[in-house]
Amino acid sequence: MNTLTRRRLLIAGGITGGAALAAGATAVGLRDVLATAPARDPLAKTLVLVTLYGGNDGLNTVIPYADPAYAAARPGMTYPAEELLDLGDGLAFNPGMPGLHRLYGSGRLAVVRGVGYPRPNRSHFQSMDIWQTAQPDRPGTTGWLGRWLDTTSGDPRLAVSFEPVLPPLLAGATSAGATVPGGTLTLPKAAGPGVLTAFGTPAAGESAAQARAAACFADLMRVQDLMAQVDDGAPAGDETEPDAPATATGGDAPPLDRQLALVARCIEAGAATRVYSVSLGGFDLHADSKDTQRAQLARLDGPLAAFAERMTGRGVVIAVYSEFGRRVRANASDGTDHGTASDVFLLGDGVRGGLHGEQPSLTDLDDGDLKHTVDFRDVYATLLAGVLATDPGLALDGWTGRLDGVMT
Amino acid sequence: MADRRAISHLLRRLTFGPTAAEIDAATAAGYEATLDGLLRPAAEVRPPELDVDPYAMLDAGAAREQRQRARQEQRAQVATATRWWLARMAGGGSAEKLTFFWHGHWATSARKVRSAHLMLAQQQTFRRYGAGDTGPLIRAMLRDPALIIWLDGQRNTRKAPNENLAREVMELFTLGLGAYSEADVKAAARVLTGWQVDHRSGTARLVPQRHDDGAVTLLGRTGTFDVDSFADLLVRHEAHVPFLAGRLWARYAGTTSPVPSPVLAAGRDTTALIRAMCRAPEFAATAGTLVKQPVEWLIGAVRQLGIPVDERTGARLPAVLRTLGQVPFAPPSVGGWPEGTAWLTTSGTVARLRAGQQLAALAPAAAEGLDGAEQLATLLAVDTWTDRTYAGLRDVDDPRRLLALGLASPEYAVH
Numbered sequence: 001m002n003t004l005t006r007r008r009l010l011i012a013g014g015i016t017g018g019a020a021l022a023a024g025a026t027a028v029g030l031r032d033v034l035a036t037a038p039a040r041d042p043l044a045k046t047l048v049l050v051t052l053y054g055g056n057d058g059l060n061t062v063i064p065y066a067d068p069a070y071a072a073a074r075p076g077m078t079y080p081a082e083e084l085l086d087l088g089d090g091l092a093f094n095p096g097m098p099g100l101h102r103l104y105g106s107g108r109l110a111v112v113r114g115v116g117y118p119r120p121n122r123s124h125f126q127s128m129d130i131w132q133t134a135q136p137d138r139p140g141t142t143g144w145l146g147r148w149l150d151t152t153s154g155d156p157r158l159a160v161s162f163e164p165v166l167p168p169l170l171a172g173a174t175s176a177g178a179t180v181p182g183g184t185l186t187l188p189k190a191a192g193p194g195v196l197t198a199f200g201t202p203a204a205g206e207s208a209a210q211a212r213a214a215a216c217f218a219d220l221m222r223v224q225d226l227m228a229q230v231d232d233g234a235p236a237g238d239e240t241e242p243d244a245p246a247t248a249t250g251g252d253a254p255p256l257d258r259q260l261a262l263v264a265r266c267i268e269a270g271a272a273t274r275v276y277s278v279s280l281g282g283f284d285l286h287a288d289s290k291d292t293q294r295a296q297l298a299r300l301d302g303p304l305a306a307f308a309e310r311m312t313g314r315g316v317v318i319a320v321y322s323e324f325g326r327r328v329r330a331n332a333s334d335g336t337d338h339g340t341a342s343d344v345f346l347l348g349d350g351v352r353g354g355l356h357g358e359q360p361s362l363t364d365l366d367d368g369d370l371k372h373t374v375d376f377r378d379v380y381a382t383l384l385a386g387v388l389a390t391d392p393g394l395a396l397d398g399w400t401g402r403l404d405g406v407m408t
Numbered sequence: 409m410a411d412r413r414a415i416s417h418l419l420r421r422l423t424f425g426p427t428a429a430e431i432d433a434a435t436a437a438g439y440e441a442t443l444d445g446l447l448r449p450a451a452e453v454r455p456p457e458l459d460v461d462p463y464a465m466l467d468a469g470a471a472r473e474q475r476q477r478a479r480q481e482q483r484a485q486v487a488t489a490t491r492w493w494l495a496r497m498a499g500g501g502s503a504e505k506l507t508f509f510w511h512g513h514w515a516t517s518a519r520k521v522r523s524a525h526l527m528l529a530q531q532q533t534f535r536r537y538g539a540g541d542t543g544p545l546i547r548a549m550l551r552d553p554a555l556i557i558w559l560d561g562q563r564n565t566r567k568a569p570n571e572n573l574a575r576e577v578m579e580l581f582t583l584g585l586g587a588y589s590e591a592d593v594k595a596a597a598r599v600l601t602g603w604q605v606d607h608r609s610g611t612a613r614l615v616p617q618r619h620d621d622g623a624v625t626l627l628g629r630t631g632t633f634d635v636d637s638f639a640d641l642l643v644r645h646e647a648h649v650p651f652l653a654g655r656l657w658a659r660y661a662g663t664t665s666p667v668p669s670p671v672l673a674a675g676r677d678t679t680a681l682i683r684a685m686c687r688a689p690e691f692a693a694t695a696g697t698l699v700k701q702p703v704e705w706l707i708g709a710v711r712q713l714g715i716p717v718d719e720r721t722g723a724r725l726p727a728v729l730r731t732l733g734q735v736p737f738a739p740p741s742v743g744g745w746p747e748g749t750a751w752l753t754t755s756g757t758v759a760r761l762r763a764g765q766q767l768a769a770l771a772p773a774a775a776e777g778l779d780g781a782e783q784l785a786t787l788l789a790v791d792t793w794t795d796r797t798y799a800g801l802r803d804v805d806d807p808r809r810l811l812a813l814g815l816a817s818p819e820y821a822v823h
Contacts, residue, residue, distance in 0.1 A: 053741070122575070122590065122593075123575070123579050123585060124741070124742070124743070125579075125580075125741075125743045126585055156754065162755075163733075163755075164731070164732065164733030164753065164755050164756060164759065165733050165740075165746050165750050165751065165753065165756075166749075166750050166752075166753045168750075171749075171750075176753075178753075178754045178755075179753035179754055179755035179756070180754065180755055181731070181755040181758050181759060187758065187761065188758075188761045188762045188764075188765050188812070189765070189809075190761060190764065190765050190808075190809045190812040190813055190816075191761050191813070191816070194800070195800045195801075195804070195813060197800075198796050198797065198799045198800030199796065199797060199800050199813075199816075199817060199818060201796040201799075202796070203794035203795060203796050203797075206696075206794055206818075207696050207697040207822065208697070208749075209696075209697050209698070209699050209748070209749055209752065209822040210696060210697075210794075210818050210819065210821075210822045211818075212749045212752045213699075213752045213757075213818035213821040213822055214796070214818040215752075216752055216753060216754055216756070216757040216818075217757060217818070219754050220754050220757055220758065223754050281740070281741075284572075284742075286559075286560040286563065286570050286571070286572040287560045287563040287570060288563075329568075330568075331563075331568045331569065331570050331571075332563075332565050332567040332568035332569075332570070333560065333563035333564070333565070333568075333570050335560070335563070335570065337570065337571040337572070338571065338575070367590065
């Protein structure tokens with residue numbers, strides 16, 4: 001099947017609903033496809049969401065070095081001026097981020113400052129739920145991109161993650177994104193299409209969990225068709241995980257470079273997926289944070305900058321966020337405890353680089369924490385409208401805010 | 409028949425997956441006698457013999473290569489401990505399942521702690537105190553070296569407290585969100601200052617110069633608290649029993665239905681809570697709704713297929729668990745492993761299909777005697793196949809393939 005046909009197949013999914021495909025993607029004939037489908041808009045964009053688990057310290061990522069309150073609050077955690085990667089306006093990137101600094105310099109990277117939400121929650125889990133569900137008052141069980149998926153055909157191929165466990169982000173009310181192991185998805189010999197189709201059929205009266213387990217088989221048929229087109233040229237996964245100095249707070253994903261290599265392959269192969277979720281854990285650094293965070297940011301910087309370069313011109317927009325930033329004042333072990341607002345990075349085609357949002361004050365604080373200046377739902381709404389070309393209110397409970405001037 | 413279903417449900421939830429013979433024996437004994445047997449205090453467990461922790465024994469001036477080699481040996485020791493634990497789980501028994509529950513609850517990872525000795529010592533604390541009143545358990549855990557390292561307790565000093573341990577103790581281990589304030593986190597962090605882990609002895613002790621013994625206001629009380637009086641505040645807090653009962657209910661019964669009130673009335677003794685849970689009519693009604701965690705899925709299969717966890721297979725099981733997304737001693741987060749439908753993914757489905765094939769290949773005897781979908785249900789302690797799964801299995805002639813598909817089926821993924 002060539003790229004164009006596959007794209008059209010997915011359009012068919014969009015128009016006829018999931019039912020036709022649930023019977024097995026192979027059951028949809030080319031004729032059915034052509035009858036329903038104008039080709040997917042070649043200008044359709046792709047969103048790659050990068051989740052940093054653990055609460056990345058925004059103040060030592062985008063460093064307000066010119067503000068005397070910064071050095072005063074964190075005497076053991078500052079960098080010498082010659083190591084800082086200057087952004088202008090008294091801000092600089094952490095020395096671990098040369099790749100992203102280069103992208104910033106070429107106007108492709110937007111730094112949105114002071115992003116947060118009202119009544120910030122300092123629990124990793126609750127706050128990450130809030131970010132992933134986009135529901136600060138009462139995080140529910142669906143993610144903002146899962147709800148977006150609900151507004152489409154619900155085809156799991158439209159939203160893909162490479163983690164073994166589904167991020168809440170991609171769980172919708174009536175559909176769920178796909179989690180894809182490794183690169184190619186070759187099914188074991190035992191599982192022929194007949195069995196998969198049988199196992200994927202709903203059964204009357206079964207529990208919701210069992211129904212979901214069955215639906216995975218139906219999803220698998222659809223996902224396999226898509227992923228079979230993608231070569232697995234990604235580097236092999238590291239089987240022995242390195243020791244980590246941070247308290248892990250979520251994300252048990254393959255290394256970021258591997259995840260991004262898989263995303264790149266899918267996009268280059270013309271996959272119809274519109275949303276990819278990737279993640280990097282290890283940011284919960286309560287002690288000796290400076291060197292570890294720098295190394296951790298370098299683990300983000302290298303793969304992400306390379307990915308962004310490789311994706312230039314393909315309509316890919318990348319967003320990077322974490323569940324919260326850290327307290328302004330360092331603790332005695334040269335680490336930082338859980339805080340509030342932080343930076344969101346947006347980069348890629350159509351992103352207007354530079355500094356956006358208002359820099360939060362380091363002295364006008366909320367019990368030691370930054371006061372947010374941008375609501376994260378404004379960022380999501382901008383991505384839903386600007387990248388996924390959809391009405392943001394549908395996925396964001398009617399939210400009407402936007403971030404002006406960040407997308408062209 | 410109804411008894412048999414209720415009893416197989418009980419065994420599926422309280423152990424790592426019953427065999428058909430175990431269900432037969434329990435059915436003959438009756439529900440209450442089976443429950444009593446499952447909740448009987450477990451015999452003392454001797455942890456595996458490991459060499460000394462090589463990293464703890466290094467001199468301060470050890471060279472880089474020495475440190476790297478010691479780290480490597482530490483990882484090998486964790487691998488040994490993991491295989492040992494998987495073999496113990498496969499030995500059956502509800503006590504090991506409870507130990508696994510506590511591990512997922514006080515989720516501590518060897519990826520940061522690194523020492524197999526400290527991870528095993530924490531596990532022994534779960535075995536020693538995990539079936540009784542939570543008071544002694546929480547007192548022991550607040551001075552548990554692995555937990556202290558995991559949550560930066562040893563970096564928590566009077567000069568400026570580190571809040572990591574204080575917050576997670578209240579949020580994740582004892583009270584739950586909403587039962588404490590940010591001020592309580594700060595106060596608890598001060599109370600927990602000064603605890604230092606001595607790697608050579610594998611113990612934690614309070615270093616007075618680093619400890620803040622000033623008065624604080626904590627959970628509505630003002631005064632000076634030490635680690636034990638803090639633990640007492642926690643267990644007496646009105647949120648503690650509902651929180652604990654909720655966690656047990658979520659892991660043993662189901663994640664959506666509310667905890668029945670007789671369970672809440674059982675107090676803070678874990679065995680009493682589990683007993684009340686298993687006697688509640690609501691518990692029986694949760695059959696077929698709880699998603700198996702990968703460890704439960706795998707160990708249950710190993711038991712039902714009669715696969716010995718020995719040198720040959722023991723080394724392969726952790727790799728299977730990694731692809732399924734759950735490795736013992738390495739929870740992805742301090743919040744423990746996900747629960748519910750988060751495990752039911754396309755990726756997980758493929759992993760279960762592959763693992764099912766591997767397990768079937770390791771169990772020629774179980775496959776050999778297998779004749780048809782009904783026998784398969786008995787072997788895997790599945791009450792019944794739905795029509796669609798039965799349709800998928802009906803025409804499969806090859807016993808190994810049948811076995812692999814049964815293990816991957818929707819009915820086997822939840823229990």
